[in-house]
Amino acid sequence: MTDYDDLFTETAPDDSLFTAKGVLDPLADPEEVRARESQERELATHLNGIHDEYLPPTVSIHGPPGTGKTITTRRVCREFAARTESIAVEYVNLKECRTLFSAANEIYYELSGEKKGAYAGLDGVFEGIWNALEEYPEWTVLLLDEIDHIQQDTNYDPSDFFYRLLRGEGKLARGINLSVWLLSNELLEVDLRLDSRVESTMSDETVFFPPYGEEELVAILEPRVERAFRDGAVPEDAFEYGIREAARRWGDARKALTLFRQAGETASERGLDEVTKDCLEVNLETTDRDTTMETLLDLPFNHFLVLTGITGWKRGGEIRQPVTTAKVHEFLHQDEYPEEFSLSERTIRTLLTDLETMGLIETWIESKGREGRQKQIETTFEPQWVQDAMTDYATESTYLKAIVANEE
Numbered sequence: 001m002t003d004y005d006d007l008f009t010e011t012a013p014d015d016s017l018f019t020a021k022g023v024l025d026p027l028a029d030p031e032e033v034r035a036r037e038s039q040e041r042e043l044a045t046h047l048n049g050i051h052d053e054y055l056p057p058t059v060s061i062h063g064p065p066g067t068g069k070t071i072t073t074r075r076v077c078r079e080f081a082a083r084t085e086s087i088a089v090e091y092v093n094l095k096e097c098r099t100l101f102s103a104a105n106e107i108y109y110e111l112s113g114e115k116k117g118a119y120a121g122l123d124g125v126f127e128g129i130w131n132a133l134e135e136y137p138e139w140t141v142l143l144l145d146e147i148d149h150i151q152q153d154t155n156y157d158p159s160d161f162f163y164r165l166l167r168g169e170g171k172l173a174r175g176i177n178l179s180v181w182l183l184s185n186e187l188l189e190v191d192l193r194l195d196s197r198v199e200s201t202m203s204d205e206t207v208f209f210p211p212y213g214e215e216e217l218v219a220i221l222e223p224r225v226e227r228a229f230r231d232g233a234v235p236e237d238a239f240e241y242g243i244r245e246a247a248r249r250w251g252d253a254r255k256a257l258t259l260f261r262q263a264g265e266t267a268s269e270r271g272l273d274e275v276t277k278d279c280l281e282v283n284l285e286t287t288d289r290d291t292t293m294e295t296l297l298d299l300p301f302n303h304f305l306v307l308t309g310i311t312g313w314k315r316g317g318e319i320r321q322p323v324t325t326a327k328v329h330e331f332l333h334q335d336e337y338p339e340e341f342s343l344s345e346r347t348i349r350t351l352l353t354d355l356e357t358m359g360l361i362e363t364w365i366e367s368k369g370r371e372g373r374q375k376q377i378e379t380t381f382e383p384q385w386v387q388d389a390m391t392d393y394a395t396e397s398t399y400l401k402a403i404v405a406n407e408e
């Protein structure tokens, strides 16, 4: 039987280095947006367009994860709307939307507090959107976050969705002034392969959020680390080291905040009275692994398969890298593997190019005497992580169960 008195005493933070750990939660609203002055200025200039009776039909706000796109855009829009009666701003996150119908319904819900049934179809939902917007102030900015989660579905094409949103008859007939701001990690056109009739409706306005450098991460993190930790718990050299590594590896404020929180937890667990470089170092590794694992689990099947071929050759229990394209091909053509694994060398080469673009592998050409010049391939991360990701990946993919069974 558990003695709860002992349990709670043992787990109570006695020598914790934190005073307000929640301040390091990336979801907690920061007091101020920092180090994004030029993007704030660009966004404010677009909003001020209403004084000239013009808002761009679309603004594409893009940049890698954790670069402040959401926080900066929402804050600037909120502050502008608070000062200007003729404009309303609505924010919708599309991350969880599996279909274009549900994405449209999410927008409708934000505007009206109601949802439409499936029988309404996309047209019905858009009709609802235009009816709701008629009750809105003269100008509306619609912020659509994580727009890159929108994909082809069996019923509609993203081009249909955007065409309705930007050019819908209901909108034009009612003279609704809607500006759609699209937040994403990539430039939209690349991701969604929108057709030319939609592209020509979209404006070229873009606001780019590059990865943060050291100086910017200091501006964002310094006030939060100061509030989150006891006085002197994060010595200057440790702070500088964490910032330098976070800037070099990720340029992502969310990850940098998490790094300092985890390093503080490590220091507390080890009974230290300050965060050391080593506490940061172990957590840098963990964060890198978690991020890579997330990417691996999101990969399309064939890309993941090729990675299992790159990391599948072993010598003395150790994964052997680099490998050649021929070796990857050979690995995937093992007798016990199902037909679907047998990718051609040509397909493998295309997939390798994709994996390299994603930063998951590195390749180079080596001269091998009589065998001629050969492409060498190596993962940019610990190859074991592909093996580690297999079980989880296999639960989503029946094919990969064969590989896992083979490994065991």
Ligand SMILES: Nc1ncnc2c1ncn2[C@@H]1O[C@H](COP(=O)(O)OP(=O)(O)OP(=O)(O)O)[C@@H](O)[C@H]1O
Pocket (backbone or CB within 6 Å): 025, 026, 027, 028, 029, 030, 032, 033, 034, 035, 036, 063, 064, 065, 066, 067, 068, 069, 070, 071, 072, 184, 185, 209, 220, 253, 254
């Ligand atoms: N310039 C900044 N000033 C203050 N805090 C920031 C800034 N940039 C990022 N942050 C912190 O990092 C968190 C993540 O930022 P945000 O959600 O805006 O990133 P994002 O670029 O929209 O990321 P994603 O593409 O993953 O959605 C914010 O909630 C905030 O706590």
